[in-house]
Amino acid sequence: MQQVMAGVDDKDTDAEMSAMLNDEGVRTETGTESNKDTDTKTGTMMDQKMEHKEKDWWKHMTLYQIYPRSFMDSNGDGVGDLQGIIMKLPYLAETGIEAIWLSPIYKSPMVDFGYDITDFKDIHTEYGTMKDLEMLITEAKRLGIKMIMDFVPNHTSDQNMWFEKSVNREDGYEDFYMWADAKMDKDGKRMPPNNWQSVFYGSAWTWNEKRGQYYLHQFTSAQPDLNFRNPKVVEAMDEVMRFWLDKGVNGFRIDAINHLFEDAELRDEPLTGKTDDKYSYEYTEHVYTKDLPEVMSMLQHWRKLVDDYTMKHGGPARIIMTEAYADLKTIMDYYETHDGKKGAHFPFNFNLITNLNEKSDARDYVFEVQKWLIYMPRGYTPNWVMGNHDNVRMATRFGPKRVDAMHMMLMTLPGVAVTYNGEEIGMQDNRDITWEDTVDPPARNVGREKYKEVSRDPARTPYQWNTQKNAGFSSAEKPWLPVHPNYKHLNLKQQMSQPSHYSVYKSLVELRKMPAMCRGQFRAEVLNRDVFAFEREVKGDNSVITVINIGPRARAVNLTEVFGLKYQQQLTVLVAGSKSTHSTGNALPADALPLAPYEGLVCMLE
Structure with missing residues (x-):
């Protein structure tokens, strides 16, 4: 079992500084030179502390x-916008949120609701203006909230000037x-270059009459794939990154990164044997369109x-996180490849979404947690x-009665905790959205009979602020x-006015400031098929134990046996x-x- 030192706590530094100041204050009341030494030491420690906070x-x-x-x-107008986010920033700050990540807000025809981009350096009019975004960045910074932008490098809109x-x-x-x-069949009929499929169903190739060639699109036909083997494309996307960094954002979530490169020879992919539908994404093994070494x-x-x-501009570390649905060993290469080269600050961990649901038992939960920690490179x-916006909501996937327990799990695990808006109040999927109201491209592609099986709309419904219209x-x-x-x-x-999912969530966010939560060693145990527990331990401080049924x-469990506690020891x-x-205390x-x-x-x- 791998134990993890998660995060860094600054309370030790605070204590050291306080002790030094008290000690120096007593000893140097009559010594000018000593006061200078004290000022120098204090300044150095404060600089080191600030640098440490900025970096980590x-x-x-x-x-x-x-x-x-x-x-x-x-x-x-019926669509959320940047001024709306600004209005709600105080709520997020009061909740204790430290960083927000915005799904795409760039100029777009909205075929795939912002993931089809016509201008990477402009704001979609429904969301507002560049001035609105600058105001959002400024206000978030004032409230102590960092800002992460979606970076969508794999494709553009077919209305992008580059594509034209x-x-x-x-x-x-x-x-x-x-x-x-094009390839020609035996009857001289024009055919796509190979058998590749779109993630959103159908061929991944669309014919362009004006150019006289097919173009690749791994998502909708309105989202042509960029060619990252072309240095000019790399240069253009680098410029996009720098543009937003100059605006003051603190990092990027990189969308669909494992789709960036395809086989240069455009070879057919092998069949899976799972379906006879040649337009289904399940029809082939995606060995030439995903997870290439490049x-x-x-x-x-x-x-x-x-x-x-x-390094050049100073300030807090600018970070990148990646989205890729892939096998675990491949995902771990996003942290660091075998030759020690660094990639993302972290790749998103979707295991709790893809591998757990209301039918999972305690063993499954602990297995998924341990699996990530075991494979993750040390350090x-x-x-x-x-x-997230692409998957069934937490309360729907695990059941509404488990919402508080799932938040306890999320918030007491080591490292970064990611919350999709609305999860903190236990919002559920709206599974009864009609075909007429359905707008999600994959759902529209498969048709009226099957749209509910694939639609992402149920998890994207508006935030439920109050009982008004x-x-x-x-x-x-x-x-x-x-x-x-x-x-x-x-x-x-x-x-907000009663014990609730939100009050539990907010308490857990505050709890994460404890030394045991920031830098405690982690241990997970299965007590029985229904109950599992985590321990976060810091030497010389109180340990924290999370127990979930x-x-x-109803269950009564004995923690002394699994965590080596003293007989009849009390927990608070x-x-x-x-x-x-039970109540706090x-x-x-x-x-x-x-x-x-x-x-x-x-x-x-204790």
Whole structure:
């Protein structure tokens, strides 16, 4: 079992500085020279502390993903916007959020809701203006919130000026995208260059009549893939990164990074045998369109870019995080390749989304946690993601009764905790969105009969702020997606005034400041098929133990056996669930800790 030193705590530095000042103050009241020495030492320590904070600010952050289109609408057009986010920044600061990550806000025709970009250096008009974004960055900084932008390098919109120039074969843009000649079948009929499929269903190739060639698109046909074997493309995307860094953002989440390169020979991919539908993404093994070695070299290039930027300009570390759904060994190369070259500060860990659900038992939870920590290179920072805009919401996947316990798990694991907007109040998928209201491209592609199986719209519905019209999200007659009908009893305003998912979440965010949470060694244990526990231990300080019962039966568990505690040692409750009979400060026996069905407790061992 690998034990992890997670994050860094500055309380020791504070204590050392305080002790030094007290000691020096007593000893140097009459010594001018000593006072100078003290000033020098104090200044040095303060500089070192500040440098340390700036460098490592992200290693134990609570990162909050905002899906701008659904967060807050300030102008009544039914679509969330930047001014809406600005309005809600005080809420995020009060909650204790340390960094926000915005899904794409760039200029776009919105075929794939912002992932089809016409101008990487401009703001989509529905969201506001560049001035709005600059105001958002400034206000977030004032409130102590860092800003992460989505970086979408794999493709552009087919309305992007670059694509138009490439279609026309203008100088410098001829090979900006992935173009290929048609193949001809035995009857002389034009065919795509190979059997590659789009992630969103259908052929990954579309014919362009004007150019007389097919272009590759691994997502919608309105999203042509850039050619990263062309140095001019790399240069253009580097310039985009620097543009936003100059605006004051603190880093990037890199979208779909494992799709950046394809096989230069355009070879057919082998069949999986899973389906006869040649347009399904499951039809072939994606050995020539995903996870090619060149991806890592490109990532390392961008890591150097942000590191160099930080070195040149000072201030907090600029960071990159990556999105890639791939096997675990491949994902770990995003941290660092076998030759020791650094990639992302961390690759998003989707294991808690893809591998766990309401049918999982305690062994599955501990296995998924340990698996990541065992494979992760030493010295790097783990991260945990419970939900995002592409997947079923946490409360729907695990069941509403497990929301508090799942947050206890997320927030007491070592490293970075990622929250998708609305998860903190237990928002659920709206599974009853009609075909007429469905807008998600993959859902529209598969048709009326199957759209509910693939649609991402249910997890993207507007944030439920209160009981007013459209849950307080918008004054429009009809928002871009229907609000979940449960907003009358599930909303932030009601949860702020009573024990709730939100109050538990906020308590956990505050708890993460404890020494044991920031830098404690981590240990996970399975007590039975329903109950598992984590311990976070710092020598010389109080340990924190999280115990979670994911099952439908009440349990009494003996922690002394698994954690080597003293017989009848007491635990003090730090955080209990919103429906728990236990309260903060209650003392509970470690050898017979009572847990209600679906209950989680975070306790301190004194």
